[in-house]
Amino acid sequence: MRAVPTDLVLLLIYLALGDALLLQDATARPIRTVVGMPILLFFPGYALVAALFPKKNESVPAGIIPFGNNAGRGTTHGLGLVERVALSFGLSIALLPLFGIGLSVVGLPLDGTEIIQILTVTVVVLTLSAAVRRLSVGPSERFRLPVDQWLNEVRTATVRAPSALDAILNVVLALGIVLAFTSLGLGLVTPTSGESYTQFQLLTTNESDDYTTAGYPQTMDTGEPRSLVANVVNKEGKRTTYTVVVQLQRVEKTDGELTVQERQSIETLEYTLDPNESVYDSHTVTPRMAGDDLRLTYLLYAGSPPTTPTIQNSYRHTYLWVNVTRST
Template structure:
């Protein structure tokens, strides 16, 4: 005990005198940063719990503490008339303002980050909101120290604990005892429900994203400007994209075909029936993705079949590819309508 006391006295005086509630605020901020960034812990429900408190309550509480360092109900002496308007706010108002200001401050910080090189990402948000909270808590501590001890705000932990103990274990009537038991049971049920909802979230719809992109002049990937004119034997590039939302690791296979088709009743993608007369398989490749992982790969298309209104088809399969891959047995598919001309050398040989 004496050794712990000695170590405590070795700390700087401002740290030893730092208010308990503001110490808790700074502690929650640091723990949230750790929980959100440490590889193993960030995958647990702790991240959600600490994150909600960090975003919805802690910044506002620190700001309220800096704005109102005095007690909520401060006695005003007759000789202190000119300070009578400085009375603080009570606990309920402080709590309500903490939620309200947090909801106001955090989006503003995000808006500022959006116009910086760092953008709205996890680490910049953690550091900016955490830095704001620590600075506000430090200002609150300094402002409290400037007030007389009897006027400083302090969370009445012992008073609350004593009142709770008396209410629960020393009720005035049997009715109060029954109501206390029901209240405790209701709180335990509510906490259990929240914990279960966080620990075992409902699984949403399972699906996979499958799409084609191109690269524009600025180097950005866009769903536009697809090549439609090809020359036999000459490659052109497309970007194949797959997004795994299956809630489990999934192995994907992609088959690329160039199809000669006959269309009746519609043009291109406007409807009608399409009959495939011939299929040229251009390529097959595989990849494995974890849940919520996205994969993009540049793919060079080098057709050999020539003709107009050919259909370049990408077929996506979960797992192995069947012996006869078609749009009907594919998990997902996407296509482009292209024309393939003969190369100059082939045309010269024919002539």
């Protein structure tokens, strides 16, 4: 059992359980953040350090790690657990741009699922390499977590404490520290209500088939379809179903306010988006009502729309002013 690289086994177990949670759409955002942060900011670097330095008495140049074991004693530093953890965070952050470049080179989208997959493959490969290298060195030289030392310290603070009161105080102190860090982490990753929103806009496509906020139709003919693009981005932090009601409205200004005199229901669009997912829906609009200064209105609702959709009861809205002539 002492030959088993405990830290690497625990890393792979956490990675498997973490991926199972992160790939579930139903997992809440705070849980996804807490579970995913170690996989993103610690695991790649730790696996790389383990693969590069399988021995417990590894040393590195003094200029690389200016703290920790043997700091300031000569030209090399001992690579202890503290130094390994520090290098793990630094290397993980350094590897993140490489993951993004790799996804771009192979033509994969830079979204959550793809990032999780490339992180998992990288960590598994590096961890298996680290296990092979570590088992290739002698047992006395092999790096392993100081579990025995930790257990002795726990026993000293509890079972071997001078009195029962000292043992209880030590346990309460440890639980308090864990609770404080847990509360701090949840407070940092839990979104406030002001961070939840939905981005909604109307776009067109140019000659290069790129989306743009220019070139909107100003004149249309009845019965003539015109192409537009509805863009919805889900920033609500949860899976959301949207409904977009498209209307052509004849409005009249009365006492400084616009009043809808007549409306034509053109189309109803529906989307179900995961957190941070977006949709670019190219669709056609065919007006049947003619007139000048008609308002082509897009009303966005989270869920089902009301019986009479209006700008006032919509969650988001956008519109265009168009002149529609009656085709002969």
